[in-house]
Amino acid sequence: MRDNLQAYKIWAPDGARWTQWAKPVMFMDPAESLFTNLKIPEIDWIQGLEQDTMIIVDLPGPDGVTESLALARRGYRPVPLYNGVDGRVFSMAVKVGEIRKALFAGADKLAGYDISPEAPPVFMLDSNRMEVSGKQPGTFDNRWCVFPQDMPSASFLQKAGIRRVIVRSDKIRNDLAHILLRYQKEGIEIFICPERETKKISVVKPSRFRSISYRFRVIMGLTRNGAGGFGAKIPEPMDSTSGGRYYGFG
Amino acid sequence: MVLEGLTVDGSVRLALIPEDKFPEYRYNVIFKAYKWDPQVGDHNTVAKHAVLMDRETVSRLETWAEQLSAETMLMEEALVRRPDLAKKLGLPRQILRSLDRLSGYDRSKNVRLMRFDFHPTEDGWAVSEVNSDVPGGLAEASVLPRIACSFFDGCEPRRHIGEILLEAFEQRVGKGGCIAFVHCTSYADDRQVMQFLGDYFEEHGYSTVFAAPDHIAWENRKAVCILGGNEGPVDGIVRFYPLEWLTNLPRRSDWRGYFDTQTTSCNHPVAILTQTKRLPLVWDELGTDVSTWKKLLPETRDPREISPKESGWIYKPALGRVGEGISIEGAITEKERLRIVKMARRDHRHWVAQRKFASRPLTDVNGETYHLCVGVFTVDGRSAGLYGRISQYPRIDDRAKDIPLLVSKGGSLVEGQSAGI
Structure with a gap:
């Protein structure tokens, strides 16, 4: 078993174009005995390596890791964006342990893949990051959001030759919509692939898009319900209480 | 090793970390200096430079920080007795309504941490603000210089803020006591600060718990942790959760308990009185000495x-x-x-x-210019470490880069030149 830094270096190797964005949070706790037999799925929803395509894998728990490794086998560069901390207690809102195990176990597989330093990226998210509804007092609330500053700008993507983004998920979550709309406004096409079919979408403006206080309000809004953590204050698409559509597919 | 970089009157230099060493340095900064946010958007927040300062300049900044700290503590104690002035500070209404619970505040029973931000300007050093409530940059100030000093002969790190905070708690909380590190648990940027301190305190004999603000309850004004698996008395609180955010918690959280708890706190909520940038608008009415503040704050x-x-x-x-x-x-x-x-x-x-002051940028060997902010920590009024950030434009914000500040072991960095900026 590799130690923390060794495992991180496999996922964020020096010299790869997208290494800078790799989040180290999941690699910070000591590597315990983490033997996990990862099953890397065969994927048929994308044809080979497409140099102008960035993928965002937004799947639950370790599924995001295995799907990203399957894409890495095709030549994509997986970039962990997991930012949920480990509460070091049993009662956590978002279970991060299985993701961590998969990342450590996956490092061995990833080390064996031949990936170009210039390969297009696969940004990895846990779709459970905000899925837990509410929380009980006394539990550790480690829900989290992805913010625009967690990912490259549209201009950086375009300079790297990225022209389209595929979101591998069942839906576009609100925090991700803030990022995708920035890309869309700069001419990058957005697609979603919930199962096998990939379809182009139009991301609709989410609430507080480009608001100077967006990040602050997310933290505060979530804190309000969350007993010091997040609390699901962000309206979901077609939320009837929002008085309208915050985002969706057009 | 020959020091690269140009000087600002010989007292402060910007030196490049050797290019071939930088990737490994960055990995070490992430893992050893708890830098979990090394990238913001397209900006790498780990500087490729170090700042080298002469001892005289550092001593001068530290002395000013200690004077500012003393004046700040006197002001906040005076403000506790002047609720009429506190109303002018731009504080949330719920905070104002809770200020009466500060009346029993006792400086000696709490640990007082602050960070004063200094900037080299065309007219000398200026201070832009005090981070009085929840100053960050603790790991960066403590660990970064210890990693970087191997690249620069003749330079050494300054004080380790974690060590000094530990000493301050040791004077008030017995070994083996439980310290609660209170923060927004869902926010990795805050957890990295707490984890640095938590690990350090655990290594030195304390038990620790990472908790959200409403994981703390109050029994006879003593803190008690209610987080599942960590229930029990708390002997000390390190809060990295801005005080004004407490007002957003549910009522059942009883967040006002922080204001009059007898549990040793760092920082005690009294800090909010001097965290506000409207403090200078009332300080003449407090009757305390603010001469250093007036000299250094625009x-x-x-x-x-x-x-x-x-x-x-x-x-x-x-x-x-x-x-x-x-x-x-x-x-x-x-x-x-x-x-x-x-x-x-x-x-x-x-x-x-x-x-507005005219920030005086530093220029590196490649001709790139950067604006510098030197944060000087104080703990209980004594200087406790240096936190450096640089930015390519004259505002230090979340895109600024963390940079190690190293101090010359000898005299001036460049003989024969003025030490002043």
Whole structure:
């Protein structure tokens, strides 16, 4: 078993174009005995390596890791964006342990893949990051959001030759919509692939898009319900209480 | 090793970390210095430089920080007795309603941590603010210089803030006691600060718990942890959760318990009285010595006293943090600046206008220029470490880069040149 830094270096190797964005949070706790037999799925929803395509894998728990490794086998560069901390207690809102195990176990597989330093990226998210509804007092609330500053700008993507983004998920979550709309406004096409079919979408403006206080309000809004953590204050698409559509597919 | 970089009057230099060593340095900064946010957007926040300073300059900044710290503590104690003035500080209403619970505040029973931000300017050093409530940069100040000093012969790190905070707690909480590190648990940027301290305290004999603010309950004004698996008495609190955010918690959280707890706190909520940037608007009425503050802080006024056409002023929110919402020409778009000015004038009770100083940038060997901010920590009034950040534009915000500050072991960095900026 590799130690923390060794495992991180496999996922964020020096010299790869997208290494800078790799989040180290999941690699910070000591590597315990983490033997996990990862099953890397065969994927048929994308044809080979497409140099102008960035993928965002937004799947639950370790599924995001295995799907990203399957894409890495095709030549994509997986970039962990997991930012949920480990509460070091049993009662956590978002279970991060299985993701961590998969990342450590996956490092061995990833080390064996031949990936170009210039390969297009696969940004990895846990779709459970905000899925837990509410929380009980006394539990550790480690829900989290992805913010625009967690990912490259549209201009950086375009300079790297990225022209389209595929979101591998069942839906576009609100925090991700803030990022995708920035890309869309700069001419990058957005697609979603919930199962096998990939379809182009139009991301609709989410609430507080480009608001100077967006990040602050997310933290505060979530804190309000969350007993010091997040609390699901962000309206979901077609939320009837929002008085309208915050985002969706057009 | 030959020091690279140009000087600013010989007292402060910007030196490049050897290019071939930088990737490994960055990995070490992430893992050993708890730098979990090494990238913000397209910006790498780990500087490729170090700042080298001569001892005289560092001593001068530390002395000023200690004087500022003493004046700040006297002001907050005076403000506890002056609720009429506290109303002018731009604090949330719920906080104002809780200030009466500060009346029993005893400095000796709590640990007082602050960070004063100094900037080299065309007219000498200036201080832009005190981070009085929840100053960050603790790991960066403590560990970064210890990693970087191997690249620069003749230089050494300054004080280790974790060590000094530990000593301060040791004077008040017995070994083996439980310290609660209170923060926004869902926010990795805050957890990295808490984890640095938590690991350090655990290594030195304390038990620790990472908790959200409402994982703390109160029994006879003593803190008790209610987090599942960690229930029990708490002997000390390190809070990295801005006090004004507490007002957003549910009522059942009883967040006002922080205000009059007898459990040793760092920082005690009294800090909010001097965290606000509107403090200079009332300090003349407090009857305490503020001479160092007046010497180093640019003139500060209520935004309504400044004509919109008058140039040379910047606007800051009273409780703004990490540079957010500050209107500095050249650092933000004109549209953003005008929006900030409009907000500041409309909601002037929660903003200040401050005379802009001309930051004096440092230039590296490649001709690139950077603006520097030197944060000097104090613990219980004594200087406790240096936190460096640089930015390519004259505003230090979340895109600024963390940079190790190293101190010359000998005299001036460049013989024969003035040590002053």
